Amino acid sequence: MAYDDLRDWISALDRAGELRRIRAEVDPVLEITEITDRVSKSPDGGPALLFENVKGYRGWHVLINQFGSARRMRMALGVDSLDEIAARIHHFLDVKSPEGLLEKIKMLPMLAEMGKFFPKTVSSGPCKEVIRRDDFDLLHMPVLQCWPKDAGRFITLPSVITRDPRTGKRNVGMYRMQVYDARTAGMHWQRQKVGAEHYRDAMRAAASSGVSPAGPVAGVDLMARSGGGAIEPEGERPQGKLEVAVAIGTEPALTFAAVIPAPPDVEEFMIAGFLRHKPVELVKCETVDLEVPATAEIVLEGYVDLDELRAEGPFGDHTGFYSLEDLYPVFHVTCVTHRKRPIYATTIVGKPPMEDAWMGKAIERIFLPLMRVTLPEIVDVNLPVEAVFHNLMIVSIRKSYPGHARKVMNGIWAMGQAMFTKCIVVVDEDCDVQDLREVVLRTANHIDPERDIQFTLGPVDSLDHSSRLPNFGSKMGIDATRKWPTEGFTRPWPEEIRMDEATKRRVDAMWKKLGID
């Protein structure tokens, strides 16, 4: 079931009893966070909140916690179970070449469905109801200051749209934006993200076209200077711009698609089309050569200068700590378009669980079939919310050969944003990775630490405050599978304690009489 826009989604939440309208006056500075944090910490993640009386922002409504429960996450994606999406992905990945006309005919519905993935450009849409080329100020929107020591106000749920200067393909990524003043904001795409790669590609293009006074810049040198990173060598940077558009308040499948760690060449507009079984409608921007969702509540158009970095942060982050100040590109706004009486969609991050925990869990489920394409031995995966996803991945495998657990660790570290995984625990297929008690029991019992823990070095999440260097550090893999003689383990491996079925049945039959319950 596809929602037409954010308003349609809000109505659905309301009908399902998943929304609370808050009519009391509430300050976007800290107060909305404190309220939402308390709600998020309730056992099922609490309801979505629509603040209808935001202090200093008459007429504005603020939506928060829209994805903040398992039920709402399923509703957002129009499914009864997230496994349905995984099964659909599997179905598309499992296509065999058709033999004969009949098999080709059978494929037609699938091809028709694939047609719905592609976005459609339309001539206009509600996001153009108001077009502001001059009279705008980013702080006309009720942007939150989330936590007391944040560097300022941050746009936290933006879908940031860029175009790859080489291929023309678009990317939509969710990168927070610190509002500096009326017309500029930080562009916090971390260096391993696709927006940052488009930025580097624009630098490469500027350097090689000779536009830049820096002239051609060696690729490796350019890489070192091309993202955030306070300790990086500061050199001359090529001049030029990368156009950027930002959509705030889109229908939920698209907002969610902006978070999905998709392969760089897969447009998130297509992912959203896949998720909602309906194409995303796009309209052209007014001042930049980009397209934006036609029904977005708010669109910011602008650019980042290739030779400008500015301090961004600190910001109370999803790790539960403030991410440190660092240098990032600056987004300059050239035009703002919005719906009449726009609804500002936002989120807060902080100590888990928060709204993003539910989004992360959905990604975990949806990505499992994709991980299995490269690592078919994977049975299940759990990224515990408390470890803020990238710090711990527990994975069960069908072990088939010596060293198999280590192969899986290395495969995961080589797979897109899973590269950030600080600790991977690999268990055998008969261990339920969703049962943390079982995982701890197995891991603690099954390892000889010196033998079974593997360290490696590589890129780490920019938010990691403990790595030896920003963005670079170590990772740990724990092989908690049963050890085999062919892995050099020649002692007998003990059997797990399990009661026999006959005794269980006898005790089941006598249970009531025992008077224990």
Ligand SMILES: Cc1cc2nc3c(=O)[nH]c(=O)nc-3n(C[C@H](O)[C@H](O)[C@H](O)COP(=O)(O)O)c2cc1C
């Ligand atoms: C609420 C929220 C805020 C996020 N903020 C950032 C951010 O500021 N910078 C960043 O690089 N990633 C951030 N992420 C994670 C990215 O959205 C995610 O890595 C996504 O896959 C990036 O898209 P890309 O692969 O197209 O670059 C955030 C995710 C969520 C859910």
